[in-house]
Amino acid sequence: ALKISRNTVKKYLHLITVNGWRQDELLGMEEGNLEGLFSRPEESTPDRYCQLDELLPSYEKELKRVGVNRWVLWGEYMFPSLENHTTISLEKYTTLMQG
The missing domain is CATH 1.20.5 (Single alpha-helices involved in coiled-coils or other helix-helix interfaces)
Structure with missing residues (x-):
């Protein structure tokens, strides 16, 4: 084995x-x-955490809006270039997520 x-x-x-x-x-x-x-190059975790830490207050506000959930915010965080495009269907988004 x-x-x-x-x-x-x-x-x-x-x-x-x-x-x-x-x-x-x-x-x-x-x-x-x-x-x-x-192996993948190691990403600097402190930078990533700092970036996320800056976004958390706005995410907290966004979660109070209708239609916004953690899945939506996670997608915006992981794929920031998609924010500038028109809304895509959940099916297409899921396909993108699965690679």
């Missing part, structure tokens, strides 16, 4: 295919270099 999530294996296989990496290249690499290829 690999002791690794099946989804993680799928992600790695996808990255290998998309990037055109060859098996012999990968097997010849040092572990640190492999980790660099397959």
Whole structure:
């Protein structure tokens, strides 16, 4: 057993295919270099928390409005570029969310 999530294996296989990496290249690499290829760059959490902290007072006000819920606000937070577009259907939004 690999002791690794099946989804993680799928992600790695996808990255290998998309990037055109060859098996012999990968097997010849040092572990640190492999980790660099397959891991996401770390995002600075303090910046993210500061950004969210600034938004929370306005979110609190927005939640009191009819038709606004945490799902809507989360979508605006995660996909800020969609705010400037016309309202999209929940079905289309859900499709975007699922990737």
